[in-house]
Amino acid sequence: MRRTRSVTMVDIAKRSGVAVSTVSYALSGKRSVSAETRERVKRAIDELGFRPHEPARALKSRASRAISLFFPTARDTLEIESHIFLSGALEATSEFDYSLLVSTATHDPSGIVATLETGRADGVILMEVRLSDERVEKLRADGHPFSLIGRCEDNDGISYVDFDFEDAVCTAVHHLYELGHRHVALLNRAPSIAGADYGPTVRSHAGFQSALRELSLEGDQLLCGTSGAQYIEVLRFLERAPTCTAAITLSVTYAPLLAALRDLGRRVPEDFSVVAIIASQVSDLVTPPLTTIDMPAYEMGRLGAEILIRRLMDDELPPTQLLLRGPLQVRSSGPPPRRSRP
């Protein structure tokens, strides 16, 4: 495990008979270097196996070429989307030859600011953003570069990529309406997950309400936490509301729903229709195959990193705001069972 003194630019300079600064310019291209010199330098680098020392670069040039993703700590639950975001962000980050730091997300902004101010990262990506989020306010006030996966209420000057939950739920309700359903449920994430003003929850609910109103439908929202006990509540609801023949689920809330339906002996989609708003990587693992509105989580992660890095590379760039939608894939939804029709 002995760290043998590694080869530095000084060694390269000696070996190729030029000044250290010339080596630097040959590598960065920030000043012109004759083709011949560049060639000699490159040869020396290959022969000696030189790798520029990143902390030294970061120290002098005041840029770490790294971004940090603040990741929700999840000891007990599988925050599926988060993980996919991360994979996407990793792809973009390595494409741009940046490093991706992952940090544990906390409610208060101090950890985030510390990551930036200690020079560990040049910018950060936040997820599980609230409509009014003090981390965002702090970063905006301090002028730190960041991007959101999600968005706030006021997104002035902010780069974000988000999924249009409002539209997705609305689309789902229309789909179910057209199939003949007249009473649908929305299984929304419980506020406990990310506070009362968690964007996706609020916007999903808004889309649900407006679609119901538009179509004069009956609808109920159920708030699902992550505990296993959650499924009991869904079960009770289904028993209480026999006219409800379809449901829209967000993220992993399909799980308590399917469990409850199974216990009640109701088949999907013959007896009950389900539209899941969820990443395809997750729905691929579910039986029966669900009708989904695919949330492009991987792409969102990719874009979240990309819009941040682009701004880091060029601070003239205006913020990028992206609101994505996903296709409806019909698989587990059909007309309501006959017995529930008049």
Add this chain to the structure above:
Amino acid sequence: MRRTRSVTMVDIAKRSGVAVSTVSYALSGKRSVSAETRERVKRAIDELGFRPHEPARALKSRASRAISLFFPTARDTLEIESHIFLSGALEATSEFDYSLLVSTATHDPSGIVATLETGRADGVILMEVRLSDERVEKLRADGHPFSLIGRCEDNDGISYVDFDFEDAVCTAVHHLYELGHRHVALLNRAPSIAGADYGPTVRSHAGFQSALRELSLEGDQLLCGTSGAQYIEVLRFLERAPTCTAAITLSVTYAPLLAALRDLGRRVPEDFSVVAIIASQVSDLVTPPLTTIDMPAYEMGRLGAEILIRRLMDDELPPTQLLLRGPLQVRSSGPPPRRSRP
């Protein structure tokens, strides 16, 4: 976005009327500093809002206080365990006040060595390790600090944390045998996923074979890829082998199995028993609730990071090797259906 010149140790030294080195010692405790001086320094730090600049620290002390997790790139599939490993590693890393870098894993070792030699990370964690893995050989040869989630054939001097798949499959077979099953299937990962000598695949198969032999049972191994078409093959197998009344699944291979059983109208567990070797975070989302042998993926990620960091902090420490087991939780397994008994 203007980076205003930040406060450094020099500012702290001036403000508190001591030398820069004294500030450093007051912070690190590597030499004694009078209580009064330490107090003055601390006050100055609070007043000025000083944060030590990490790249400078890393440059001088030749340690980045970061580890890098090499993460499989997965555009199309949800590598569920990997994600949970990552969460666990993140927890340990932040507990030890290290940074966690995530890098895209490639087959060849050059990227890994680069991460280490550029001083971006002090050590690395590898996953999806093969029985004979050239990344491991390279790291071992170069004397770089690393740990594995998984293990090789020859683990001399290597720190790793792995799950005992051999034992788990063996336990599962015994469980099914005791319930009365006489022909069981093992749904193993396809070799394409991680080469022909992917440890978990090989060891699961070994455990399967030895248990079959011991109990004089009939058994078949099916290799499952990640494609959706996979499920057709499972379906064909089940049709072909009517005496097979139970299966053991590894990781997400439960998905094609459940889909196929559903298509055949076979209920779980009444008509068919399933034992899934899988992380609880995943099985919690599956309907019906599966009998599982819980793979403590979060803990594995935690430990993988912890054993690496402990070695980084104290290079006298011998390597740590951990082979974990998980409890059997009976939920979707029962006696075989009567019709298949003589």
Add this chain to the structure above:
DNA sequence: GTTCGCAATCGAAACGTTTCGACTCGGGGA
């Protein structure tokens, strides 16, 4: 009353880059 050792402190030299200003050398425009 020396001498020794230790606590507390300081100044300076790194660590390995990037970048600024200055220098040289030719060639082209005046």
Add this chain to the structure above:
DNA sequence: TCCCCGAGTCGAAACGTTTCGATTGCGAAC
């Protein structure tokens, strides 16, 4: 012919830490 300019290069000064060696008092041991 003189001057200017740009391409190509160099040396040196940073960047913000850590750490080494040296220096000062001061109480204890002789």
